[in-house]
Each structure stands twice: as structure tokens, then as C-alpha cells.
Amino acid sequence: MTILVTGGSGQVGTALAGLAERIFPVVAFARDDWDISRSSDAARWINADTAAVVNCAAYTAVDHAEDERDLAFALNDAATANLIETCERFGTPLVHLSTDYVFDGTKPGAYVEEDAVCPVGVYGQSKAAGDMHFANADIPHVVLRVAWVFGSVGRSFVETMLRLAPRDELTVVNDQIGGPTPARAIAEVIRTILVGRETHEPTKHTIAERLRGASGVYHLASEPTVSWFEFAETIFERARYFGVIERVPRLLPIPSSEYPTKARRPNNSRLAMKKLELAFGIHPIDWRPYLDDFLRESA
Numbered sequence: 001m002t003i004l005v006t007g008g009s010g011q012v013g014t015a016l017a018g019l020a021e022r023i024f025p026v027v028a029f030a031r032d033d034w035d036i037s038r039s040s041d042a043a044r045w046i047n048a049d050t051a052a053v054v055n056c057a058a059y060t061a062v063d064h065a066e067d068e069r070d071l072a073f074a075l076n077d078a079a080t081a082n083l084i085e086t087c088e089r090f091g092t093p094l095v096h097l098s099t100d101y102v103f104d105g106t107k108p109g110a111y112v113e114e115d116a117v118c119p120v121g122v123y124g125q126s127k128a129a130g131d132m133h134f135a136n137a138d139i140p141h142v143v144l145r146v147a148w149v150f151g152s153v154g155r156s157f158v159e160t161m162l163r164l165a166p167r168d169e170l171t172v173v174n175d176q177i178g179g180p181t182p183a184r185a186i187a188e189v190i191r192t193i194l195v196g197r198e199t200h201e202p203t204k205h206t207i208a209e210r211l212r213g214a215s216g217v218y219h220l221a222s223e224p225t226v227s228w229f230e231f232a233e234t235i236f237e238r239a240r241y242f243g244v245i246e247r248v249p250r251l252l253p254i255p256s257s258e259y260p261t262k263a264r265r266p267n268n269s270r271l272a273m274k275k276l277e278l279a280f281g282i283h284p285i286d287w288r289p290y291l292d293d294f295l296r297e298s299a
């Protein structure tokens, strides 16, 4: 029995594939092999022997989504509904990833799972629509909301900062705060959710038992909370320490109003995670050692 991962070439999908082992038998699919917008692909891969599905595939281009509303909703909304439906046919447990962008960022404190969603952009709206389908899902499931993901592949803020490092000066937004979340840590959390401390190969039954009664939406927090500007300062300081860059560009803090983007973004992306601690014994992540590992590997 294997755990099937969609979006296997993405940040979280790649990290999950990297954790594959006997106790965590993951098979990750690239888009060519499993396109989530084609219902026939879900029907082709999910069957009675599937231990669980982890949906890491998504439309994630936040700014482009403003011009590609139909595509964003086809992947983040309709395809999620289809995955749930196919999993329901076999009673397959499903882990799905969601985002802090389902909130508008105006709350003074960290967002809890019970807070009403109020996305300010198309991407957030399409992800919130996807989350809604789980309200009536008749399968063991976890919707894991994460924020500010960085990983070893693809585009992330860390990759962008390193690419821009040769510049003399960089302006970085300092009025959006959140917890940068390593893709590898997300993968480890998903492994804990699905198999915990199991020492035997998981089955659909053992995973379903773990999720039964615990199905729902969960927030994953990563600490310490920083602004993009503070995150950039840390990235450059650590990148120079590990010899990834030779010199640090001069960093200038600016408000979001001076960095116009097609999509509005929430100013507060902080997620509170009491629920995940209570249900699965998972504590908030400290992103700093993961950043160091990432930079050490890039050196």
C-alpha cells in the first residue's frame, strides 16, 4: 500500500518524495503522469490499495491568478472536489494543503482554524473554495494550512533573494509578517500526521484510524514570526556565513504600498496551531535550522 502524492515536482511534493521509506511509502507524481484537472487521472491512480493521497498540486501563481481566474479555480477548487469524490469511492484518507491567503490579514493576532475566511485575491479565493469541499467530505482527511513556503526546488522568497544578491541595494517589504515555512518541515509534519511513530508499513486502515475523529482544518505555525524584510536580513546573513554569497546587498525596508503587485497580499499571515499540537502532538516549527540546511546544501 502506497501513499500517493500529486504535484511531485513542487516544493512540498519534492520534499515528501525525499522522505520516502518503508514506513512512509510515498510515490510522487509529476503533472504529466497525474494532471489533477483530469478526473480520469485520479480514477487511474487511486484504488482500494491506496493507503492515502496527499494533494500537493495546486495553482500557486498568486499574481497571475488575477488574470487566470478560471484556471486557478479549475485546479484549486474543482479538482479538489474531484479528488475528494474519488477518495470517497475507496474510503481513501486525503491530506490537502491550503494557505494563509484564505485570510485578509487584518486580524491583530495569529489566525486560528475557526476564523472566517476572507481572501483578498483570486488565488486565496480559489484555495478557500477548495477548502470548503472538505466540510462535507466523507473520508478521513486533514486540510493543512501553511504560509510562506520555501524549498529546494522552484520559486521561493529565499531563491529570489539569493538571485538578487549581486545587486548593491534591495528594497524589501517590511509591513507583511508571517512564519517562513520550510517545505521539508511540512513534509515531516505530514509524515507525522499519517504514520506517527508507526514502525510497521502503514495501511489505509491504520492511517484512517489515526485521522478518524481528527479530520478537519489545521494550521501549521513556523517561528519566529518575521517581516519579509527581517527574513531577507537573515537569509543574507546566513548565506554569507555559509559562503553562498560573498557580500550582502544594502537592504532598505519599504511598505507594501511602495511595492505594487497585481494581487493584494495579507499583512498578517501568522497562523496559530493549538489544534495540531492537541490532535497529533506536533509543535510549531523553527524555520532557522531548515534555512541553514538549505544554504549549506546550496554552498
Ligand SMILES: NC(=O)c1ccc[n+]([C@@H]2O[C@H](COP(=O)([O-])OP(=O)(O)OC[C@H]3O[C@@H](n4cnc5c(N)ncnc54)[C@H](OP(=O)(O)O)[C@@H]3O)[C@@H](O)[C@H]2O)c1
Binding pocket: 006, 007, 008, 009, 010, 011, 012, 013, 030, 031, 034, 035, 036, 037, 055, 056, 057, 058, 059, 060, 075, 097, 098, 099, 100, 127, 146, 147, 148, 149, 150, 154
Ligand atoms: N508556496 C507557498 O508559499 C505556499 C504558501 C501557502 C500554501 N501553499 C500551498 O501548499 C501547496 C504546495 O505548494 P508548493 O509551494 O509546493 O507549490 P509549487 O512548488 O508551486 O508546486 C505546485 C505543484 O503543482 C503542480 N501542478 C500544477 N498544475 C497541476 C496540474 N494540473 N496537475 C497536477 N499537478 C499540477 C506543479 O507541477 P509543475 O511543476 O509541472 O508546474 C507543481 O508540482 C499548495 O496547495 C499551495 O497552495 C503554498
